[in-house]
Amino acid sequence: MTSHDHSTDKGICSLTGQSVPRRELVSIDALRPALADAIRKDHPDLPAHALVSQDQIALYRSRYVNAMLASERGEMNELDRQVADSLASSELITSNTDDEIDRERTFGQRLADNVASFGGSWAFLISFGVVIGFWITINMTGATAFDPYPFILLNLILSCVAAVQAPVIMMSQQRQEAKDRARSRNDYQVNLKAELEIRHLHEKMDHLVNRQWQRLAEIQEVQIELLQELRSAQASDAKDARAAISTSRARSGGSAKPRGSKT
Template sequence: MTATEAQTPECQICGTKQRSELRRAMIVRPAVSKIIQQKSGNWDENGWICMDDLQQYQHLYVQSLLEEEKGELTELDKEVIEGLRKHEILAANPDIDFDKNLTLGQRLADNIASFGGSWKFIIIFGLFIAAWMGINIAAIFAKPFDPYPFILLNLVLSTLAAIQAPVIMMSQNRQEERDRQRAIYDYKVNLKAELEIRQLHQKVDHLLSKQWERLVEIQEIQMELINELREKK
């Protein structure tokens, strides 16, 4: 048992002695250990570290990793790093948050655009035009309200097209904004998953390396014991 192990376990960084919050320093990956050594100047792999300090330095490591690969961090990158530190779930449905902020006019524009781009609208509008023309042609000898060539009908169609076009454009702009929100959510989730997987690989490699070192030490001790037994015989 080393001198460090014989003492009461405490965090090397903040000095906390809550055993439930402490972890062995040997499980910390070398890249994170290097940052701890640079920031605190005191690091012993045989010592202990609390979860709060460990998460803080892991946060600094991820931040430095992204800065090294991408240069200056964006606000999205900072949100992902913060979510990674707090173990937050970033996956969400952006449509729910987006639809909550829609005004009555925006909802009405979306419904009009949805209806105007359906077969139901085409059929109803086709029947309306046919009825309009049929009534005026049938009543040609009784002073129809819109005789051929249907000038009033052309005015109605032009007005409808002039109103419908900006409504559809407003709906399309919101659809583009919704797509951007989805892309942002996808980027944040993918970046967090990539960082989590990278940290997991590094941690597994570090643990395997430490386990191999321990096995080598045990094997050396066993060989020494075997040699002593042979010498005694």
């Protein structure tokens, strides 16, 4: 006994006329009203329960989102287009922007980040203070002072360190700003997609509720018709029963003998 594989069933897309797996077909009645109206606008001759492939649904969903964003925000930017494409293809738009930027760092950028990280740590402050204290102690108390007071060589070294450290820290800050901008763009896309998904979910829920109410109304009409038929049948049965009782009484009364008769 062989089992039938439903994944190999084929169906016809009402829009393209192509044969696709039946599991990729969706009834147009199950779509959001706005999306279904957009499809019917381009294909007015579609039957009531037409089947549409997932590819065509994704295409019309992308058009619908683009039109909605353009009407609400004016001209669409690249971020909005990426959000619309992700909605159409049902793909995730979230990404770890920090890891992506870190993977693209050059050697100079990695060096700047490491120097800035070390320059802003307690290890740098403590070690730098120890070196300066040792330098001053040697030149104040030692017999061979190579940089006597007012420590001109030390001032020169400190100035050079500050001159080199400042642009390195600025380079690291620029990279951090780039990370912040990338994170902000990603947050904007995620928030926009979430807003659109919630709006679509509300539309779909309203559509499902309306369809459910219509079905309940149809079921109620059928129940009312059944009750009316039952009442009609009961009334007819009662009428027939009364007629049968009347006939039976009439027959029994006509066949009864008079009281004074003798056998």
